């Protein structure tokens with residue numbers, strides 16, 4: 001298989017970088033930064049975009065700008081990257097871990113509803129792997145929803161783009177993400193006042209039209225550089241074609257692997273059909289598949305295909321949260337996924353149709369080889 005390297009860049013990134021290098025503003029006040037914020041926010045159907053160092057501080061700023069802190073609770077899925085939870089802890093609030101759904105891998109709205117208390121101030125809707133979580137049901141919970149859309153640049157829920165439905169959306173441009181500047185993040189929102197508060201945090205407590213040395217609120221410096229913005233403008237131009245290509249190849253793989261016993265790829269709800277395919281996720285039922293997830297991972301890795309045997313533990317089983325500072329609701333599905341789920345990174349979907357068929361063929365071959373009757 002010819003699996004492309006990631007990240008992918010070309011002459012467009014180089015040309016925009018040269019323009020920045022030739023200018024006298026390499027920092028956060030080059031026009032490219034504003035241009036990128038405007039273009040990305042519009043792409044996600046949002047009125048505002050505030051760029052920042054990464055997709056961790058954007059989550060922290062969203063919570064801080066919402067006034068969430070000591071004594072508050074925020075509901076978080078037990079399966080995500082650590083930032084979804086640490087953002088809550090770092091503003092002084094309590095993460096409340098709830099289970100995910102068995103095959104969408106998304107936060108289970110019924111489990112979130114059961115975890116609500118008078119102290120609940122928000123729910124973190126992580127759009128895990130690319131498809132948007134069930135926003136219809138999450139928005140009905142009666143508490144603000146923050147979309148952790150780190151995997152979901154261009155993903156949709158019933159035609160609405162990720163980051164445009166909740167109070168705020170948080171995107172990451174870290175190296176593995178479907179568009180990247182190595183590091184970076186952006187917060188999107190349709191709430192002007194929230195966006196202004198977030199901008200003030202990221203830009204030293206300044207006001208939109210305030211003087212340079214006037215600082216009105218407690219802020220810091222989370223600004224990205226013009227070099228990052230230059231790369232991100234070019235990466236956003238590439239994204240629609242990459243999303244289309246990943247979807248075309250993922251569809252082939254989903255179709256070809258549908259009948260493999262004991263293998264279930266991530267269920268994509270019809271509302272979430274347009275999505276990035278950031279992770280091609282699956283679960284292995286060892287009894288039906290004929291080998292464990294770990295054995296499958298070894299076999300697929302031996303074929304030279306990049307694959308990750310899921311997270312090694314739920315968020316609450318990280319040493320950080322084993323020491324306390326959280327509430328844990330029953331999470332049997334999350335626990336099961338730790339043992340039986342895996343993902344392929346999105347670059348396996350950026351090859352040709354032939355590569356997609358070859359990947360399916362390798363998985364089919366591994367699956368049938370372990371169900372062959374013993375020759376002994």
Ligand SMILES: Cc1ncc(COP(=O)(O)O)c(C=O)c1O
Pocket residue numbers: 053054055056057080081083084126148150151171172173174183184185
């Ligand atoms: C779901 C999720 N949220 C937040 C983040 C944090 O983004 P960053 O690495 O840009 O801080 C990540 C990054 O991997 C992520 O996967």
